[in-house]
Amino acid sequence: DVKVTQSSRYLVKRTGEKVFLECVQDMDHENMFWYRQDPGLGLRLIYFSYDVKMKEKGDIPEGYSVSREKKERFSLILESASTNQTSMYLCASSFPLDTQYFGPGTRLTVL
Amino acid sequence: AQRVTQPEKLLSVFKGAPVELKCNYSYSGSPELFWYVQYSRQRLQLLLRHISRESIKGFTADLNKGETSFHLKKPFAQEEDSAMYYCALKSSGTYKYIFGTGTRLKVLA
Numbered sequence: 020d021v022k023v024t025q026s027s028r029y030l031v032k033r034t035g036e037k038v039f040l041e042c043v044q045d046m047d048h049e050n051m052f053w054y055r056q057d058p059g060l061g062l063r064l065i066y067f068s069y070d071v072k073m074k075e076k077g078d079i080p081e082g083y084s085v086s087r088e089k090k091e092r093f094s095l096i097l098e099s100a101s102t103n104q105t106s107m108y109l110c111a112s113s114f115p116l117d118t119q120y121f122g123p124g125t126r127l128t129v130l
Numbered sequence: 131a132q133r134v135t136q137p138e139k140l141l142s143v144f145k146g147a148p149v150e151l152k153c154n155y156s157y158s159g160s161p162e163l164f165w166y167v168q169y170s171r172q173r174l175q176l177l178l179r180h181i182s183r184e185s186i187k188g189f190t191a192d193l194n195k196g197e198t199s200f201h202l203k204k205p206f207a208q209e210e211d212s213a214m215y216y217c218a219l220k221s222s223g224t225y226k227y228i229f230g231t232g233t234r235l236k237v238l239a
Contacts, residue, residue: 111174
């Protein structure tokens with residue numbers, strides 16, 4: 020069974036803080052993704068990675084960066100958190116051209 | 131531009147009634163289309179994909195290229211079908227998925 024885990028289920032941070040969201044998958048998937056999920060807006064792609072150290076911007080990369088130093092781990096970084104980044108963040112992984120498997124999500128609140 | 135439209139934010143039906151969750155897409159090539167489901171307090175998971183042409187939990191979806199639609203259907207809704215449903219499109223040859231805004235299905239007893 021594919022396992023995608025995220026480091027925190029709930030996170031509360033203050034405006035201006037640097038925030039790290041971690042995602043780990045155990046299926047040797049090449050592709051990893053970060054989305055944010057907001058009511059009425061669905062899932063929007065922030066960044067994705069198709070190999071170690073390789074990344075591409077998604078539809079809403081502003082205010083975010085990512086890191087993929089190892090195949091199984093994909094980190095989302097908020098350099099200076101803002102209140103409009105309060106959201107549910109979902110990580111996913113997949114083999115190329117295959118189904119995505121999602122993590123449980125991290126609900127981030129920025130005060 | 132590539133787009134996935136789910137016109138209904140909320141759909142309420144009675145148990146045993148037929149269900150149809152609408153999904154329309156805008157894409158010039160040959161897309162791959164998916165339905166994902168998120169039950170309460172569970173992670174988002176694949177329900178079905180159009181290339182499989184299979185029925186999962188009684189749900190089916192047919193790709194209609196003429197109408198650019200991929201509606202999700204079930205003849206008799208069950209209470210356990212209550213969930214958030216997302217339609218998604220994947221461009222052929224790319225890694226990117228485009229998700230719709232989701233439809234919350236409530237099946238009433």
